[in-house]
Amino acid sequence: MKIAVVSLLAAALVPLKAPAQGAYTLHYDKPASTWTEALPVGNGRLGAMVFGNTADELLQLNEATLWSGGPVSPNVNPGAYAQLAPARAALKAGDYAGAAGILTKMQGRYSESYLPLADLRIHQQGVGQVASYYRDLDIRDGIATTRFSAGGVNYRREVFASAPGQVIVVRISADRPRALSLDIGASSQLRFAGQAQDGAIVLRGKAPARVDPNYYKGPSEPVVYDDPAGCRGMRFETVVQPRIQDGTLEAADGKLQIRGASEVVLLVSAATSFAGFDKCPDSAGRDEHALATAPLRTAAGKSYAALRAEHVADVRSYFDRVDLRLGGTDGADRSALPTDRRLEDYARGGRDPQLEALYFQFGRYLLTASSRTKDAPANLQGIWNKDVRPPWSSNYTTNINLQMNYWPVEAANLSEMFTPLDGLVRHLAVTGAETAQSYYRLPGWVVHHNSDIWAASNPVGDLGHGDPKWANWYMGSAWLSRHLWEHYQFSGDKEYLRSTYPVMKGAAEFMLGWLQEDAQGRLVTMPSTSPENVFRYGDGKENSVTMGSTMDMGIVRDLFTNVTAAGAALGVDADFRARIAAARARLLPFQVGARGQLQEWNLDFDEVEPHHRHVSQLYALHPAREISPLATPDLARAARRTLELRGDDGTGWSLAWKVNFWARLLDGDHAYALFRNLLRLTKDSDPAWSGHGGAYPNLFDAHPPFQIDGNFAGTAGVIEMLLQSQNGELHLLPAMPAAWASGSVRGLVGRGNFVVDIAWQGGRLASGEVLSRLGGQCTIRSATPIAIPALKLRSQKSALGYTLTFDTRKGARYRVVPG
Structure with a gap:
C-alpha cells in the first residue's frame, strides 16, 4: 500500500501560550533549613544538594559508586538448601x-549501604543584613542559583553538575569588583584525610567494609571499617580546585582562603576505586586519584561560559524531548510564588496545573541527573544521600x-538512562545463578x-x-x-x-x-x-x-x-x-x-x-x-x-503506584485525585511518620522519609493518563481527568518506538501526531472517532472507543484528527 505522509506542525496543536518564565523552575525566598529543602543537581555520577545559605553555604556531595563493602559470595549460608x-x-x-x-x-547477609561523599562549605565574609534573597533550580538547564544583596553588593552563585565535563561547577560572583572574601573547606562523615595545598583542597578517604541497615539492631557493630575476614572498603578522593579573578588565594588551617576576588569558580571532582561488582575495591580497585584529577585538567582549559554552555546543551538535549502543558478551568499562573508556598496553597485545594506539569518534568530531570553511570542505577534516593546509615541503606x-x-x-523519552539498570541486571544474573x-x-x-x-x-x-x-x-x-x-x-x-x-x-x-x-x-x-x-x-x-x-x-x-x-x-x-x-x-x-x-x-x-x-x-x-x-x-x-x-491514602511511592493503577483502569479522575495527594506538603518538622506520603518543599517524594521512587512513578502515572501502549496499540488520552480540560503533550514514546504528540480541548482529542521511528503496523485507540486525512482512513467502533490500524514507514509522521 502506498503511504502518504503529513507532518503535524506545532501550530496544529491547540493554541496555548508559551510556558511562563518559571515553568521549569523551583524557587524559594529563603535558604534551605533542612536537607529536604535543599536543591539537587547531578550528572548521573556526581550529585550535590545545594542549601543556598548566604554567609555559610553548604553543598552535600555524592558519587554514584561510593558504597560500603565489596563482593560477597552468595553462598554465605551453606545450610540454607x-x-x-x-x-x-x-x-x-x-x-x-x-x-x-x-x-x-x-x-x-544484609546488602551494603550507599554512602555520602563529602560536605563542601563556603564561608563568605562580610555578609551581614541580607536583602532581595532568592534561590532556584532551573530543571531545563540543570542549574541551581542563589542571589542576595548585602552591604550594597549583589551576590550570585550558580551550581551545576556537568556530564560533559564530569565536574561540579560553582561560580560565585558580585556586581562590585574585589567584593568576594571566602573560606572554603571540605570534610566527610567517612574516614578521611584532607589538606589544602597548591591552590586546591584534596580529600582522600575510605568507605567502611560493612554498614548494617539503619533499622538493624543486631549484635554486630553497625559500621565496620576493618574487616579482616572480607574485602577492605572502597577508596575515594574529592578535589576542589578554585579559579579566581583578582584577589589572593592561600591555604591555611586546612582551608582555602580567598580575599578580594571579583569572581570565584570552583571545580569539584571526585572518584572512587570501584572497579566492578566482582572486584575488591581495595586490592583490585581503580586509581581514584587519576580518575578524580583527569576531568580537572580538561576543565582547566575551558572558560566558565564554555563549561556552562556545554552543560546546558547536554541537559536540554534530554529535557526538551518532552513538553507538557496543562490547562483547565482556572488558567492562573502561580509560578511567581515560591514553590513551598505553591505546595501549601495546593494542599488547601488550590488549582495549579503548572505545578503539576513541573512535578512531571522534575521526575524526568531527576532521572537524567541520577541514572547515567554504568552499572550504578538510581537507588532509593537517586544519587543524593547525607547519611552513613541512610533509610533502608539507600539500596536497590x-x-x-x-x-x-x-x-x-x-x-x-529517556531511553539512554536505562543503561545503568541494564548493567546491574546482567551482574545480578551472574551472582543470582550462584544463589x-x-x-x-x-x-x-x-x-x-x-x-x-x-x-x-x-x-x-x-x-x-x-x-x-x-x-x-x-x-x-x-x-x-x-x-x-x-x-x-x-x-x-x-x-x-x-x-x-x-x-x-x-x-x-x-x-x-x-x-x-x-x-x-x-x-x-x-x-x-x-x-x-x-x-x-x-x-x-x-x-x-x-x-x-x-x-x-x-x-x-x-x-x-x-x-x-x-x-x-x-x-x-x-x-x-x-x-x-x-x-x-x-x-x-x-x-x-x-x-x-x-x-x-x-x-x-x-x-x-x-x-x-x-x-x-x-x-x-x-x-x-x-x-x-x-x-x-x-x-x-x-x-x-x-x-x-x-x-486512597498511603506513603508517597504507594500513592504513585495507585495513580498508575487507576490510569490502567481508565479512571482519570481517580488517578488525578491520588496524583494531587503526591503533592501534599510534608516537612521534616512534622510528627513521626504516620503513613501519609506527599512531597517535601524541594518536591522530593516523602515516603516519608525521602524515597525517589515516588517521584519517578508519579511521572510515569501522568504518562499513563495521557498515553498507554501496553496492549499493542497507542491509546490516546486513556484516562484524561476533568481537571486537565485542555492541554498538549509532545514527545511521549509508545511501544513499537512511536513518538506521540497529543493536544486536547474540553477533555477530547483535538489533534495528534505519530512519528514512526521503526516503521511497521500501528494501531491507535481513542475514546472518540479519529481519522488520518493523508491516508483517507477513519476509525472503527470497538468494544472500548474507536480504533484505527495502518502501516507506517520508518521516519514518517502521521497526523491524527477527530473524525
Whole structure:
C-alpha cells in the first residue's frame, strides 16, 4: 500500500501560550533549613544538594559508586538448601508459622549501604543584613542559583553538575569588583584525610567494609571499617580546585582562603576505586586519584561560559524531548510564588496545573541527573544521600522500588538512562545463578528483595534476623527481566534483545524449577509472600508465608509471556517456549474473593493491614498487562474493588503506584485525585511518620522519609493518563481527568518506538501526531472517532472507543484528527 505522509506542525496543536518564565523552575525566598529543602543537581555520577545559605553555604556531595563493602559470595549460608524441603512440607500441612520460622534459617547477609561523599562549605565574609534573597533550580538547564544583596553588593552563585565535563561547577560572583572574601573547606562523615595545598583542597578517604541497615539492631557493630575476614572498603578522593579573578588565594588551617576576588569558580571532582561488582575495591580497585584529577585538567582549559554552555546543551538535549502543558478551568499562573508556598496553597485545594506539569518534568530531570553511570542505577534516593546509615541503606529494593525508578524511562523519552539498570541486571544474573545453585539447587538465576552495587542476590537478614515477609521473596529476577523486555519493546533493537535474551531465559529457567504442584495439581510458587503484607488465618493467627501469592503468579505469567515473545521475535528456542507454555497453562489462576476483590493470596485470607501500602496483588494490572478493562473486564472490576478496599491514602511511592493503577483502569479522575495527594506538603518538622506520603518543599517524594521512587512513578502515572501502549496499540488520552480540560503533550514514546504528540480541548482529542521511528503496523485507540486525512482512513467502533490500524514507514509522521 502506498503511504502518504503529513507532518503535524506545532501550530496544529491547540493554541496555548508559551510556558511562563518559571515553568521549569523551583524557587524559594529563603535558604534551605533542612536537607529536604535543599536543591539537587547531578550528572548521573556526581550529585550535590545545594542549601543556598548566604554567609555559610553548604553543598552535600555524592558519587554514584561510593558504597560500603565489596563482593560477597552468595553462598554465605551453606545450610540454607537443607531448610527448603521442611519449609515446603510445613506449608503443605498448613503450618504457616512453622514454615516462616524455617525460612529465617535460609537468610544471608544484609546488602551494603550507599554512602555520602563529602560536605563542601563556603564561608563568605562580610555578609551581614541580607536583602532581595532568592534561590532556584532551573530543571531545563540543570542549574541551581542563589542571589542576595548585602552591604550594597549583589551576590550570585550558580551550581551545576556537568556530564560533559564530569565536574561540579560553582561560580560565585558580585556586581562590585574585589567584593568576594571566602573560606572554603571540605570534610566527610567517612574516614578521611584532607589538606589544602597548591591552590586546591584534596580529600582522600575510605568507605567502611560493612554498614548494617539503619533499622538493624543486631549484635554486630553497625559500621565496620576493618574487616579482616572480607574485602577492605572502597577508596575515594574529592578535589576542589578554585579559579579566581583578582584577589589572593592561600591555604591555611586546612582551608582555602580567598580575599578580594571579583569572581570565584570552583571545580569539584571526585572518584572512587570501584572497579566492578566482582572486584575488591581495595586490592583490585581503580586509581581514584587519576580518575578524580583527569576531568580537572580538561576543565582547566575551558572558560566558565564554555563549561556552562556545554552543560546546558547536554541537559536540554534530554529535557526538551518532552513538553507538557496543562490547562483547565482556572488558567492562573502561580509560578511567581515560591514553590513551598505553591505546595501549601495546593494542599488547601488550590488549582495549579503548572505545578503539576513541573512535578512531571522534575521526575524526568531527576532521572537524567541520577541514572547515567554504568552499572550504578538510581537507588532509593537517586544519587543524593547525607547519611552513613541512610533509610533502608539507600539500596536497590527489588520488590518494587528499584523497578519503579525506571517506569518512566522509555515512555518519557529517556531511553539512554536505562543503561545503568541494564548493567546491574546482567551482574545480578551472574551472582543470582550462584544463589540459585547454593540456596535452591536450581538452574537459572534468582534475586531477593535487596541488592547493592555488588549485585547481592541472596535473601538478606543477617543469617536469621530478617522477617520473611520481605527477606524471603524470590521474584526479583523475574520482575527485573520485564525491564529488559520493555527496553526492546520501546526501542525495537533486535541486537539488544539477542544479547539480553539469555538473561531473560535464565529467570524463566529458575521459575520453571521453583514452581511446585499444589493439592489440586496446579503450579504455584512455594514458599510465597505478598510483600510486605500479613494475613490472618485460623483462630486469629497471623503470618506472611504461604504458597502461590497472587503477585507471584502474576509475575510468573508475565515472565513466561515475555520470554515466549522474545524467543519468537528471535526465532529461537521453540522447545523451551513449549515448556513455558505448558507450565503457564497449569499456573494457579487469578481468583476473586468474597468481597469482589482480586485475592492477594492463594486462599481468601483477610489482611492484617487492610490499607497496606503495597498492593502487590495488582502487579498483573500494572506494571504488567495480564489484567485490563479491554481484555479481562471481570478481573479489571476485581482489581478496582481491591483498590477501593485498600483505600486512597498511603506513603508517597504507594500513592504513585495507585495513580498508575487507576490510569490502567481508565479512571482519570481517580488517578488525578491520588496524583494531587503526591503533592501534599510534608516537612521534616512534622510528627513521626504516620503513613501519609506527599512531597517535601524541594518536591522530593516523602515516603516519608525521602524515597525517589515516588517521584519517578508519579511521572510515569501522568504518562499513563495521557498515553498507554501496553496492549499493542497507542491509546490516546486513556484516562484524561476533568481537571486537565485542555492541554498538549509532545514527545511521549509508545511501544513499537512511536513518538506521540497529543493536544486536547474540553477533555477530547483535538489533534495528534505519530512519528514512526521503526516503521511497521500501528494501531491507535481513542475514546472518540479519529481519522488520518493523508491516508483517507477513519476509525472503527470497538468494544472500548474507536480504533484505527495502518502501516507506517520508518521516519514518517502521521497526523491524527477527530473524525
